[in-house]
Amino acid sequence: MIIAIASGKGGTGKSTVAVNLSLSLENVQLIDCDVEEPNSNLFLNLDLEKDEEVYLKIPKIDEENCTHCKRCAEFCEYNALAVLEDKVMVFEQLCHGCGLCSMVCPTNAITEKNRSLGVIEKSRDGIDFIRGVLNIGEAMSTPIIRRLKEKTDKKKTVILDVPPGTACPVIEAITGCDYCMLVTEPTPFGLYDLKIAVELCKKLKVRFGVIINRDGIGDEKTEEFCKKEDIDIILRIPYNRRIAELYSEGKPFIDEMPEWKTKLREVYRRIHEDIRK
Secondary structure, three states: OEEEEEOOOOOOOHHHHHHHHHHHOOOEEEEEOOOOOOOOHHHHOOOEEEEEEEEEEEEEEOOOOOOOOOHHHHHOOOOOEEEOOOOEEEOOOOOOOOOHHHHHOOOOOEEEEEEEEEEEEEEOOOOEEEEEEEOOOOOOOHHHHHHHHOOOOOOOEEEEEOOOOOOHHHHHHHOOOOEEEEEEOOOHHHHHHHHHHHHHHHHHOOOEEEEEEEEOEOOOHHHHHHHHOOOOEEEEEEOOHHHHHHHHOOOOHHHOOOHHHHHHHHHHHHHHHHHHO
């Protein structure tokens, strides 16, 4: 079973839930898909090693065979190619690696070369943990997330720590998951972004439930929204000073508050039974 931990905005406690849930279960694999800012290992402190480098295939122009017919540029949806009178310019940062330009080239003047996007790292010991790390200044994160998901161990319960928001990286991470936990906070900002995340899960046809973090602050509008839309609130994590202190120290709160391990296991059991229905 693959469970995605997502949120409509950053800072709601998504990684906190992902890490503590993973440590509460047995036979689990945790994958940090927030490749722009992977922080799950700040709580795990695992010794990581490089697993592989992730590349994107981008066009390489053979100017001797190129007739500058402009077909490659005309078919490029991302404007990654500009054909001049005597040269073809390739804007590597805009290329999405679809390979269409090489397919439509009438003289086979376009081949492909690798452009590094980032790396995938894995744990040497302890919990089965994998994360992606996007190169500094790189914007193309979805290929790394796609590659991370290809490494899911189907014999284990897989927890995905999803990037914040609802853009392409989130869509890539959530698509195909069995269940999505949407972590929010009971504030106007939290509710606004939760509504967008809910619509995304519905569009992707992924089952979901809501976790209200910092329960006790803000107002009741988040709970009213969930009740109105018949959305299951699967867990409430209170606005608790000790939880905040452990977070600031980079410690999973279940280590010192074992009752939460039981609560998280119960949430997992309910989800598992719901999916099997």
